[in-house]
Amino acid sequence: MEDVFxxxxxxxxxxxxxxxxxxxxxAAALVLGTALAAMRVGPVSVLRGLAATYVTLVRNTPLxxxxxxxxxxxxxxxxxxxxxxxxxxxIAVGLYTAPFVAEALRCGVNAVTLGxxxxxxxxxxxxxxxxxxxxxxxxxxxxxPPLASTLIAMTKNTSxxxxxxxxxxxxxxxxxxxxNADDTILIFVLxxxxxxxxxxxxxxxxxxxERRWKxxx
Amino acid sequence: xxxxxxxxxxxxxTVARHRLYTLLTAVAALGAVVGVVLFLDSEGELAYAKWExxxxxxxxxxxxxxxxxxTLQMAFTSIVFAVLFGVVFGIGxxxxxxxxxxxxxxxxxxxxxxxxxxxxxxxFYSWGIGDGFGPYWSVxxxxxxYNGAVLAEVFRAGVLAVPKGQAEAGYAIGMxxxxxxxxxxxxxxxxxxLPAIISQCxxxxxxxxxxxxxxxxxxxxxxxxxxxxxxGTHLQTAVVLAFLYIAVNVVLTVIATWVQRRFVGERKPLxxxxxxxxxxxxxxx
Numbered sequence: 001m002e003d004v005f006x007x008x009x010x011x012x013x014x015x016x017x018x019x020x021x022x023x024x025x026x027a028a029a030l031v032l033g034t035a036l037a038a039m040r041v042g043p044v045s046v047l048r049g050l051a052a053t054y055v056t057l058v059r060n061t062p063l064x065x066x067x068x069x070x071x072x073x074x075x076x077x078x079x080x081x082x083x084x085x086x087x088x089x090x091i092a093v094g095l096y097t098a099p100f101v102a103e104a105l106r107c108g109v110n111a112v113t114l115g116x117x118x119x120x121x122x123x124x125x126x127x128x129x130x131x132x133x134x135x136x137x138x139x140x141x142x143x144x145p146p147l148a149s150t151l152i153a154m155t156k157n158t159s160x161x162x163x164x165x166x167x168x169x170x171x172x173x174x175x176x177x178x179x180n181a182d183d184t185i186l187i188f189v190l191x192x193x194x195x196x197x198x199x200x201x202x203x204x205x206x207x208x209x210e211r212r213w214k215x216x217x
Numbered sequence: 218x219x220x221x222x223x224x225x226x227x228x229x230x231t232v233a234r235h236r237l238y239t240l241l242t243a244v245a246a247l248g249a250v251v252g253v254v255l256f257l258d259s260e261g262e263l264a265y266a267k268w269e270x271x272x273x274x275x276x277x278x279x280x281x282x283x284x285x286x287x288t289l290q291m292a293f294t295s296i297v298f299a300v301l302f303g304v305v306f307g308i309g310x311x312x313x314x315x316x317x318x319x320x321x322x323x324x325x326x327x328x329x330x331x332x333x334x335x336x337x338x339x340x341f342y343s344w345g346i347g348d349g350f351g352p353y354w355s356v357x358x359x360x361x362x363y364n365g366a367v368l369a370e371v372f373r374a375g376v377l378a379v380p381k382g383q384a385e386a387g388y389a390i391g392m393x394x395x396x397x398x399x400x401x402x403x404x405x406x407x408x409x410x411l412p413a414i415i416s417q418c419x420x421x422x423x424x425x426x427x428x429x430x431x432x433x434x435x436x437x438x439x440x441x442x443x444x445x446x447x448x449g450t451h452l453q454t455a456v457v458l459a460f461l462y463i464a465v466n467v468v469l470t471v472i473a474t475w476v477q478r479r480f481v482g483e484r485k486p487l488x489x490x491x492x493x494x495x496x497x498x499x500x501x502x
Contacts, residue, residue, distance in 0.1 A: 061423075163427075
């Protein structure tokens, strides 16, 4: 255990990389996921089909296979050759998480009852007003919990890029476990606590957001 | 389109406009597909030589028997154990005794918040390596703990979803706590939980791929062996692996939907989220 504490900067650096991966891939997944969700609830059937196909394909593929595409297969064809590993990791995790974000958002839109939109139309609200004041606020609020679950799962999933050579928290734990075979349990618990802190932060943020957006009913 | 909250049923002009968008996007999508195919062809990725191993009986057999079957074995073994784990800790979380409840909640929350890969690496390098129980059981144990923790939550929600009157009726005719749980609540809860358990199989199946890191058998192991034997075929191998995973998972999803319709009916699928919020959905990757 002294080995870990005397090299604690390595632990912090590893978690910093995990946080970076989570933030960047989270942003990427939110953007792409929102686009997918918009395509899925929109009126153009081809876009709906495309988005649904992407969601089905990616949701049923392991992240590890997605990483094989980004880290091994793409460079073979001359794409993403000189890209830093962090960027590749963000692309892989972002592409993988986007369909789950899309499903969470779609679940939010579906949670708004039809009567709400009809009532808005009945009092002559325009499409923009309807979206801004009636549908979207309710949809966002309803998608906070599933979205938080998705982002938490994504944060844990960033550990998969350890397999492909990024020295983030999981890879760093392996490094310490290999060097200190007698202390594996303590090292594991230390790194687990690190992840639990990250997970709890997202969870707290979600609870806060929901409370803030809570409507009087 | 009248079923959407986002827009009204379109009139004739909007329908015409949507038809135009549909045409344009179809052309664009087709163009993108053709572009990707042409690009891959120009890179020589579509050459028969790069795909030949996937129609060679010897390798197909390796892929299916040593890969897919092992992966399915690992996934289902861990789900079976995970259900046991989930039942024990799910009931524990519903216990009347506070220490039991807290201990179970602590265990469940811990394994739910820790990445599976972290767990897997820890288990493998602590007890799996050398004379230990090996990578196969390291994967199974890690997946058991993770999925068991998730299923414990599902289980708890399932028991709570049984109408209250059922347990009360049991107590009223003089049943004990265990009897109420085993004979009244459990049989009904299992029915409600079944779709969620099958969906969890999809998660377990996908996570077996992580065994790659600790050289456990399974699809990804065979995949690595194949792209090592045929250098430069990462893309082809990954496509085949993804296809196999998707095929199995789609079948599982169809079964889960069928079970949901057959045994649970119109009621919403049981869902468990990661946060302590009011409405939850299991969209966890």
